[in-house]
Amino acid sequence: SLITSVRSISTSSVTPPYAKLINNLNLIKNLTSNEPMTLAEKILYSHLNNVEETLGSSNSLRPFRGEQYLKLNPDRVAMQDASAQMALLQFITTKLKETEVPASIHCDHLIVGKDGEKLDLQSSIATNSEVFDFLNDCAKKYGIQFWGPGSGIIHQIVLENFSAPGLMMLGTDSHTPNAGGLGAIAIGVGGADAVDALTGTPWELKAPKILGVKLTGQLKGWSSPKDVITHLAGILTVRGGTGFIVEYFGEGVENLSCTGMATICNMGAEIGATTSLFPYQPAHKKYLISTERSEVADAADFALSKGYLNADEGAQYDKIIEINLSELEPSVNGPFTPDLSTPISQYSKAVKENKWPEKISAGLIGSCTNSSYQDMTRAAELVSQATNQGLKPKIPFFVTPGSEQIRATLERDGIIETFEKAGAIVLSNACGPCIGQWDRQDVSKQSKETNSIFTSFNRNFRARNDGNRSTMNFLTSPELVTAMVYSGDVHYNPLSDSIKKEDGSAFKFDPPTGEDLPRKGFLRGREEFYPVKEPKPNPAVQINVSPESDRLQLLEPFERWDGKELKTNVVLKVEGKCTTDHISAAGAWLKYKGHLENIANNTLIGALNKETGEVNTVYDFDNSKYTIPDLMFKWKSEGRPWTVIAEHNYGEGSAREHAALQPRFLGGKIILVKSFARIHETNLKKQGMLPLTFANEADYDKISSKDVLETVGLPELVAKNGDNGGILNLKITKPTGESFIIPGKHTMSADQINFFKYGSALNYIGELKRT
Ligand code: F3S
16 A cells, blocks of 8 residues: 555656565564654665664664664665776676666766866866766766766755655765765765665675764854854764764754755765755755655655654663854865864864965865855855955956756856856856866976965865865865955954955955745756667677776775685785775876876875874885885785785775775775775775784784784684674784784675685675576
8 A cells, every 4th residue: 555655656766665674664663663763764764675684683773873784775876087097897706787776977087177168078088088988988888877078066966867856876986975965864885885785785884883963053144054064073083973873853954955964974974974965855855846856855755744754752872962053153174184174263263273374375165065056056056245346356266066957057056157257267067177077277286385275165175176295175165255255364254354455445344144945946057968768778889998097997806714714914005094085085186086007096095004103104124115006016025925014094085995905906804994984995805815903902002014914713703704803813024023913903894705715795796607
């Protein structure tokens, strides 16, 4: 009867399978005697591959949190061009004819930002045609939607087209949680995880804990959704969300726009959260209707009436943080870490105390975090205020629309003209400067002099935007970036200060105003940017990868484990922060995302050697000096397996699986750290590496490069199927011959033990499909 009632509502291919999900939810409710559930739990557990098997004899979900691995069936997959290459190269090795769930490819990361949309797009297509053609061929062959260069940024397109309340999706990009702004559970993963979903293999996730964020009050004046998350990042730090899904609730949610909620969820990646989401709201319905998905809104209304799309009364959160939106002050986060949050009123003081640059050198707005109609109309309204006073930006000002739909709508409504008349450069609908594709003309990459940029982006690791390690990226709202470009002075606070005009009079901005959604509706824009709606697989399409290509290389399966203890040498002891940008740099290296051997030349080039204080420098046994990848290549050729030692939150940042593939390709066996970022740890396991943490953090100090590090009891551990996590002892032998044992900890599930045993998750999936 439930299925009939869902069917009576017209649904489309982007409507989540509510009937099945509600049936699963009811089954869980029966098995747990109606235990109150959070929204995240409802969505996640309704996507279980087998509810009864997972719950077993348990009559509560609570003990699962942070403990039990869940096998989930996501509804769809989205991939961006840089990570899609490796995901698809891996998919090809499975020899399947089509994907098991709907998927989309988005060409956004490989587009440079320099001269503006037209020229940048042309030159980026010319430079990357081999890759775009490869992705397009894969899309045609396997029936995947292909969003070509210029169509927009993955997360904006997902929000406009695919995200829906109660959906579960995987995306090969760490800001996939953006879709949680429309009530989906959307998780950033590596390509190998995406391949799980694409092949219909249940995808494994350790049941997250739930962090409730209660929003009260209402945003006003200069405060914006961005400030909610920059403020929260300040409270929680880059590690505070690790192992959690962040679920927002409270009456403060009611006044947020759907795209504002997406901004907040987007940057949940910066606190390490598995994902973030909001409960179904009237703002979601408005957004679904304005993006021409009223059938999804109707179906969601129905699902809500069955208790699927909200948290239950009495739902238990593992932790609750409360934010009063009425009291929220805009903040500026950075430099070099997204959690260093300074309220704008304190920023001038912080600049002096920290000796940050006194001038701002550029302002950039847009990116997947902040390129909604609301963001852009609020920023443009400030531009209009300044233009009306005869003011011009004092520093270069760049605007990146998130999608063709946003761009065309902004153009129709005069917003693009407002920006361009003021002298801003409107870049193509792509990632551009957010991912190091900023061909910056005013400051050289090698410049040692620090400079500050203000952006509305989400990430600010060193060298992230312009490839220059001395550029300090301060993250803030688009509104604040826009006001700051008219001053160029870090000591200016637009909330309280004035700008001096040429005639000597003072101008003070009024707080920005804008519109959540376009009154005249969205305009699709140029049709050539839209894919075939329901693509069908065409097995006749040939995928051609030239053996001469330096961009693409077909994959060879990694070798299986030989059943013995691992005996390695420590190649590098890393000090401090080591993000995926340090392990596999972006920027110019994006070019080699589809060529494992070539991109391996950037492995850990950003890492700081604890023993020498040098970046990208290591020493061989005879003390000869090497770059880190060069020594790894050398040891690989000598058949000498290695280990890297590092500190906390190793692999924080993005879902970049290259950060796991490259070490594996170069002969790495073990990564031993004080703690891991979740996605990276999973990625290492998927590629057949052994990720371990120190049971006693102090043991980090006892190990040096070139020490021999051996496992003790690995075959027994594998034979026991990993025991669902536990201790694996390690024997350390110093060059002097002295040796001792330290305990390491692993978190491998039974399946993940098989990844290790078979050499990689793909080898294992292949084995399962063949048997
Ligand atoms: Fe692209 Fe930057 Fe977002 S790289 S996907 S705009 S975080």
